[in-house]
Amino acid sequence: MNFRKFFLTVGFSGLSPKAPGTVGSFVSLILGIFLLQFLHVSTLFMLALLITVIAVKQIDIYEKEVGIHDGKEIVIDELAGMWIALSICGINPENAIYLAPLAFIFFRIFDIWKPSIIGKVDQKVKGGWGVMGDDIIAGIAGGIAAGGVYHLLEKFVL
Numbered sequence: 501m502n503f504r505k506f507f508l509t510v511g512f513s514g515l516s517p518k519a520p521g522t523v524g525s526f527v528s529l530i531l532g533i534f535l536l537q538f539l540h541v542s543t544l545f546m547l548a549l550l551i552t553v554i555a556v557k558q559i560d561i562y563e564k565e566v567g568i569h570d571g572k573e574i575v576i577d578e579l580a581g582m583w584i585a586l587s588i589c590g591i592n593p594e595n596a597i598y599l600a601p602l603a604f605i606f607f608r609i610f611d612i613w614k615p616s617i618i619g620k621v622d623q624k625v626k627g628g629w630g631v632m633g634d635d636i637i638a639g640i641a642g643g644i645a646a647g648g649v650y651h652l653l654e655k656f657v658l
Contacts, residue, residue, distance in 0.1 A: 541586070585639040
């Protein structure tokens, strides 16, 4: 088995023939929620940063091997972004049922739409940092949006 491809495709989830980014994000959400049963949220955040640093180098190597920048099968950036969104949205065991879906939805919206700096990073930054950078920022934006919407729901609805 090619460990680099396993890592970059998040257990081969990025090889999904339809919507590999969404499939990779969903698998990452499930992994993140599972890990939060055993780890503090700040540890998940630090793991996302560590994976980002490792992924940058591995993406650079992989792109040279296949000759394609930011191939659809690479979804390790979705994992990092999803885990960052989960880490900063205020998730805990009591609100995970609400916040996990919100974090997923908002992360995907920002990752697909790529507003403002997210799109600039996606277009202008090359190599592994370009692949990872837009998703890191989308994770930050998604986490803030999910936390904000949850706070409003909690105040007025829940």
